[in-house]
Amino acid sequence: NAGVTQTPKFRILKIGQSMTLQCTQDMNHNYMYWYRQDPGMGLKLIYYSVGAGITDKGEVPNGYNVSRSTTEDFPLRLELAAPSQTSVYFCASSGTDISSYEQYFGPGTRLTVT
Amino acid sequence: KQEVTQIPAALSVPEGENLVLNCSFTDSAIYNLQWFRQDPGKGLTSLLLIQSSQREQTSGRLNASLDKSSGRSTLYIAASQPGDSATYLCRDNFNKFYFGSGTKLNVKP
Numbered sequence: 001n002a003g004v005t006q007t008p009k010f011r012i013l014k015i016g017q018s019m020t021l022q023c024t025q026d027m028n029h030n031y032m033y034w035y036r037q038d039p040g041m042g043l044k045l046i047y048y049s050v051g052a053g054i055t056d057k058g059e060v061p062n063g064y065n066v067s068r069s070t071t072e073d074f075p076l077r078l079e080l081a082a083p084s085q086t087s088v089y090f091c092a093s094s095g096t097d098i099s100s101y102e103q104y105f106g107p108g109t110r111l112t113v114t
Numbered sequence: 115k116q117e118v119t120q121i122p123a124a125l126s127v128p129e130g131e132n133l134v135l136n137c138s139f140t141d142s143a144i145y146n147l148q149w150f151r152q153d154p155g156k157g158l159t160s161l162l163l164i165q166s167s168q169r170e171q172t173s174g175r176l177n178a179s180l181d182k183s184s185g186r187s188t189l190y191i192a193a194s195q196p197g198d199s200a201t202y203l204c205r206d207n208f209n210k211f212y213f214g215s216g217t218k219l220n221v222k223p
Contacts (some may be wrong), residue, residue, distance in 0.1 A: 004157075033211075042118070042203055042213025043158070059210040090157055105157030 004106035012112045013081040021076040023091030031094045032074040036087040081113045116141045120214035135189040135217045137204035142182045145208035149189050152201045194221045
């Protein structure tokens with residue numbers, strides 16, 4: 001099992017550009033999450049999904065969009081990149097309830113917006 | 115909104131020392147409290163989960179305690195090793211999964 005995979009690993013965007021961060025899990029988990037981590041800080045929840053077709057906002061959703069058309073994939077879309085979105089983005093998944101002990105994290109995508 | 119604070123932000127200790135990492139939270143209505151380890155450039159690895167009805171959990175050299183009335187959790191690491199060097203994060207698993215900012219631990223050989 002690959003677990004949770006994220007692409008790309010690194011990306012540099014210009015202000016106003018758009019991009020999609022990809023996240024895929026092969027554990028047949030219902031729950032998936034997107035977090036961002038700013039330097040020296042903990043992670044903040046951006047969006048989460050409890051199953052295909054169902055998404056909800058986390059603590060910091062502004063400037064992002066998500067979709068969940070399949071169980072495996074949970075892409076995160078940045079429409080108009082801003083310097084404040086420079087961060088490391090982590091995707092995670094879990095198989096049971098939303099507060100499950102077993103949240104599996106991907107390795108992260110480091111995004112710089114200049 | 116829940117505020118989760120971790121002090122100190124960084125800690126350097128010699129190998130073999132016992133140490134305590136602190137996590138405090140403002141809202142005692144937590145579901146459960148979880149401790150993670152993060153290695154540089156990597157995602158998070160779960161260490162211990164304490165249910166709100168529990169006082170502590172142990173795994174090997176790690177012991178985590180929870181005192182909801184005082185809004186505190188501690189992670190005790192016994193006989194620290196250089197391999198324990200990492201950033202340790204605590205998280206309130208209720209609602210929006212509020213993380214602390216972490217304690218960066220360096221264990222010197």
